[in-house]
Amino acid sequence: MSDRAPQPVERQLPTEESRDLIALVREIVQREITPHAAEEEESGHFPRELFALLSESGLLGLPYAGEYGGGDQPYEVYLQVLEELAGARLTVGLGVSVHSLACHALAGYGTDKQQAALLPDMLGGGLLGAYCLSEPSAGSDAASLRTKAVRDGGDWVITGTKSWITHGGIADFYTVLARSGEEGARGITAFLVPGDAEGLSAAVPEKKMGMKGSPTAQLNFDGVRVPDTRRIGDEGQGFAIALSALDSGRLGIAACAIGVAQAAIDEALTYASGRQQFGRPIADFQGLRFLLADMATRVEAGRALYLAAARLRDQGRPFSRQAAMAKLFCTDAAMSVTTDAVQVLGGYGYTLDFPVERYMREAKVLQIVEGTNQIQRMVIARQLIGPESR
Structure with a gap:
């Protein structure tokens, strides 16, 4: 090597x-x-x-x-x-x-x-948090969530199930979106729930194809009592709070995707420079050089896109469309780049001896979390053209 x-x-x-x-x-x-x-x-x-x-x-x-x-x-x-x-x-x-x-x-x-x-x-202070929006029947259609929050004196009683929760079962606090009023987006309120709240329990973590070290689990809220002092924002403001958080969160996913893709390129370059075939490094062959060039271009473009969106956010300007674009492009780039990295390593890329197979498995989830890439396209198109005519 x-x-x-x-x-x-x-x-x-x-x-x-x-x-x-x-x-x-x-x-x-x-x-x-x-x-x-x-x-x-x-x-x-x-x-x-x-x-x-x-x-x-x-x-x-x-x-x-x-x-x-x-x-x-x-x-x-x-x-x-x-x-x-x-x-x-x-x-x-x-x-x-x-x-x-x-x-x-x-x-x-x-x-x-x-x-x-x-x-x-x-x-x-050493605490670890988690974000609870998705439910078994409310994923992309987050406004249809069914977990309920009912007032009881100075408290709220939360009942329902949240799913696909990163850090589910191990977090010290959960930001929870629950239905406190009418159907639709206007009836949702945000709460900050302690991880040790009575009535809160986690299911067995999901068995995933990647990110095995990160626990993802359903959370069950069985009459979890939360004081009104832990309600965040106004009643009915929760969905707007959730969307605001997701705009920023999507930039986080974009940056993570580029990190994985960059790691895959680094591994592919190291391998291609040392692997000898036909008396010379495989990095000398034009077909492979072009593949590596395309991989690097996708990563640089993705990095530029997420940084441009971040600068808009830092300036206090609207960045929702750019965040969706960054999440879409960067995660698709990560999936493409990590798949190509496995190809560069050939049979070795398919083994656990090299990390590129792990990168490829991990990249897939980034196209799904915090709004699937199909949802990102809907967000982008809606801001470009307006809502669909119905």
Whole structure:
């Protein structure tokens, strides 16, 4: 094999502080994540101790306000941190993205009192969050959810089932969307539910084709009582809060996808430079060189797209359409690039001895989570053309 080492991605970082941040992330990746990624994914181990380290290092609250323990970092920087983490192990990168998604409702719509009381522990106190929107019968059609929240004095009683919950059963808190009123989007309210709430239980985690180290499980709410002080936003505002969170979350998925794709390219380049056939490295053959060039182009285009959307968000400008485009393009690119990386390695790419087969299995889920790519096309078309005529 070649001793060619992958070159670190040249990051677009606006400040010396952000450059130091990326250096810290790369140090953690090399020391704590990469050496154990393959083994722990194969065994299904969730690295909770690593998330504690990330919290201590200030990496679980990067895009949030420093007054509550966040990192005060622009999304442009936060997403590049996600890319670094996901390239080492998607369970970690996606886990940080989901945690950030779970904090979004409180950070964006909570009262000053709620934020002061709860955000510091969520952002830097070692807690891990999860986001509960999907249900067994309400996936892409999220406005049809059936989990109910009924007022009982100064409390709410939540009953129903949430599905496909990343960190389900192990999270310390859950941002939960539940129906508190009329049918449709206007009858949904957001709540912050403690992970140890009485009546809350998790099913056996799903057995997935990839991301085996990241627990995904159904959550059952059997009369879970939550005080009104843990209602986030106004009654009936939950669906708007959910959509706002998903716009930002989709950028997190896009960045994770590019991280996985970049890792696959690095592995393919290293292999192609060292693998000899017909007396020379296979990287010398034009067919393979063109394949690698196309892979790299998709990754660079995806990175530029998610960073452009992040800059719109940082400027306070609308970015919903661009977030959908970034999620769509980057995850499709990751699926294509990881599949091509397996092809570059040939038979070796199909074995557990090399990580590209894991990258390919992991890339698939990114086309599904936080709105399937078919839903992203609907979002984009609706903003370009308007709603369908009916």
